[in-house]
Amino acid sequence: MTSDRFEKLEAIAGKLPAIIELFKLEPKRLDNFVLRAGPLRADFSKQAISEHARDQLLHLAKDCQLEDWRKRFFDGEKINTTEDRAVLHPALRGVGGDKSVQKQVSDMRKKLRGFAEKIRKTGTFKSIVHIGIGGSDLGPRLVADGLAASTKNTLNLRFAENVDGASINDALSGLDPKSTLVIVVSKSFTTQETRMNAEAAREWLTKKLGKKAGANFIAVTANREGAEKFGVAADHIFDFWDWVGGRYSVWSAVGLSLQIAYGPDAFDAFLDGAAAMDTHFRDAPLDRNLPVMMALTGIWNRNVLGYSSVAVIPYARRLRKLSAFLQQLEMESNGKSKTRLGEDAGLTCPIIWGDEGTNGQHAFFQWLHQGTPGAPVDFVAVLKDHENRPEHHKALLANCFAQSEALMIGKSQMIVEEEMMAAGISKQDREILAPQKTFAGNRPSTTITLDELTPSALGHLIALYEHKVFVQGVIWGVNSFDQWGVQLGKVLATSILKELGGGKGDHDPSTEALIGLISPSA
Numbered sequence: 444m445t446s447d448r449f450e451k452l453e454a455i456a457g458k459l460p461a462i463i464e465l466f467k468l469e470p471k472r473l474d475n476f477v478l479r480a481g482p483l484r485a486d487f488s489k490q491a492i493s494e495h496a497r498d499q500l501l502h503l504a505k506d507c508q509l510e511d512w513r514k515r516f517f518d519g520e521k522i523n524t525t526e527d528r529a530v531l532h533p534a535l536r537g538v539g540g541d542k543s544v545q546k547q548v549s550d551m552r553k554k555l556r557g558f559a560e561k562i563r564k565t566g567t568f569k570s571i572v573h574i575g576i577g578g579s580d581l582g583p584r585l586v587a588d589g590l591a592a593s594t595k596n597t598l599n600l601r602f603a604e605n606v607d608g609a610s611i612n613d614a615l616s617g618l619d620p621k622s623t624l625v626i627v628v629s630k631s632f633t634t635q636e637t638r639m640n641a642e643a644a645r646e647w648l649t650k651k652l653g654k655k656a657g658a659n660f661i662a663v664t665a666n667r668e669g670a671e672k673f674g675v676a677a678d679h680i681f682d683f684w685d686w687v688g689g690r691y692s693v694w695s696a697v698g699l700s701l702q703i704a705y706g707p708d709a710f711d712a713f714l715d716g717a718a719a720m721d722t723h724f725r726d727a728p729l730d731r732n733l734p735v736m737m738a739l740t741g742i743w744n745r746n747v748l749g750y751s752s753v754a755v756i757p758y759a760r761r762l763r764k765l766s767a768f769l770q771q772l773e774m775e776s777n778g779k780s781k782t783r784l785g786e787d788a789g790l791t792c793p794i795i796w797g798d799e800g801t802n803g804q805h806a807f808f809q810w811l812h813q814g815t816p817g818a819p820v821d822f823v824a825v826l827k828d829h830e831n832r833p834e835h836h837k838a839l840l841a842n843c844f845a846q847s848e849a850l851m852i853g854k855s856q857m858i859v860e861e862e863m864m865a866a867g868i869s870k871q872d873r874e875i876l877a878p879q880k881t882f883a884g885n886r887p888s889t890t891i892t893l894d895e896l897t898p899s900a901l902g903h904l905i906a907l908y909e910h911k912v913f914v915q916g917v918i919w920g921v922n923s924f925d926q927w928g929v930q931l932g933k934v935l936a937t938s939i940l941k942e943l944g945g946g947k948g949d950h951d952p953s954t955e956a957l958i959g960l961i962s963p964s965a
């Protein structure tokens with residue numbers, strides 16, 4: 444994809460007034476740029492984008508056959524072409540897919556519900572250790588935190604993901620194997636980190652429970668054979684399917700620990716929330732379509748204004764894992780440099796980063812306000828106080844709203860100088876200090892608010908970002924559903940691991956020297 448198609452947009456951007464001026468020039472700006480879907484309200488009006496520019500972006504989306512791609516996606520066509528797979532995560536929430544897919548999903552939902560209810564009722568297990576990494580970890584962790592806002596969890600839910608021994612040690616520490624259910628989640632069941640952690644957990648169970656350990660050991664996978672070979676009992680394996688990408692899998696059996704900990708009703712409400720976002724994305728006109736608008740403003744910021752990153756700042760402690768989750772969702776999906784046709788894709792996925800507000804304000808917000816070039820921000824806030832701390836909650840929201848305003852309006856050098864003059868600061872000092880205390884402003888942001896942090900709202904939010912990624916992938920022309928870029932490092936790590944045990948390898952001098960630091964021949 445060449446950048447020519449962005450030239451027209453660049454010309455429009457070059458003539459745009461400041462965002463704050465756009466509010467005066469466009470009296471319907473709020474109507475046009477604030478979109479709603481269920482409990483979610485997204486305010487794009489603080490983006491550096493005019494109504495005319497928005498219209499041109501909508502044309503671009505149409506030119507890229509977005510509506511056609513969207514149909515093919517929901518119809519279950521094999522749009523993951525490099526792996527020859529359909530991409531049907533909406534079917535996990537009951538939207539899209541053919542009859543056989545729908546049946547597979549509803550049978551599995553029944554099975555999971557039954558299993559979760561049984562475990563909750565018998566009360567044998569006090570703790571769950573969820574083992575998995577990447578998509579088999581980040582979604583469940585984010586959702587576990589998010590569900591806690593409105594739903595009680597009576598179990599001790601722990602996660603182990605990293606191959607660093609500290610990860611599984613911390614997860615198992617202080618637990619009684621007898622009352623611990625280990626759930627190993629891996630789509631491929633070949634992931635090194637997960638297999639090693641699963642082996643460690645199995646050993647820990649077996650030491651105390653002997654042959655009965657298998658009763659406390661569950662696998663969730665798309666590779667049933669692999670799990671059986673690993674030694675998991677056939678009736679302790681929950682399947683999902685190759686048409687569910689790892690980073691899109693929290694809606695499947697991958698969410699089993701959540702169902703057990705928070706209950707199947709909360710999990711169903713989470714799925715229903717996502718389904719509502721699916722139908723909104725499928726049916727709403729493009730200019731009122733939340734994922735589409737979110738994607739298009741992202742394209743504008745990346746390909747037209749040239750920003751190379753996006754900060755995601757949830758002003759909600761219980762969403763603090765959102766940016767880590769989105770790093771995989773967005774960067775593993777669209778962090779590509781070639782199109783589906785093998786051509787150069789141009790600028791694609793920006794860096795996604797962030798941390799919870801208000802913490803970030805005392806860390807990297809200096810850079811957001813005055814650093815070069817700064818980054819567009821997604822502010823995410825929850826309107827309802829779930830913590831019975833109304834004063835804290837007001838302060839949290841006040842900070843959130845203030846930051847987006849400050850980024851947009853800035854503070855001119857003239858005002859800074861006037862304030863200094865009034866404070867009796869000399870002209871010489873003013874000349875040195877005023878530029879450093881000035882805020883350029885005109886820094887774009889979107890503010891997404893959730894009425895409440897219910898399971899449904901959480902489902903809406905995650906599905907919103909999933910579909911945003913889909914739209915951007917279509918516009919960049921990349922396959923958002925493979926991840927070849929993770930392979931090379933995995934292959935090299937496997938051969939280096941052998942060399943650390945005494946094998947011989949062939950590497951560059953720097954890598955040889957690193958291996959030499961700990962290999963037996965050193």
Ligand code: F6P
Pocket residue numbers: 576577578579628629630631632633634637689690775926929
């Ligand atoms: O290494 C990347 C990756 O393949 C992700 O795409 C995936 O979510 C993660 O590893 C874990 O994979 P699995 O669920 O197969 O263990």
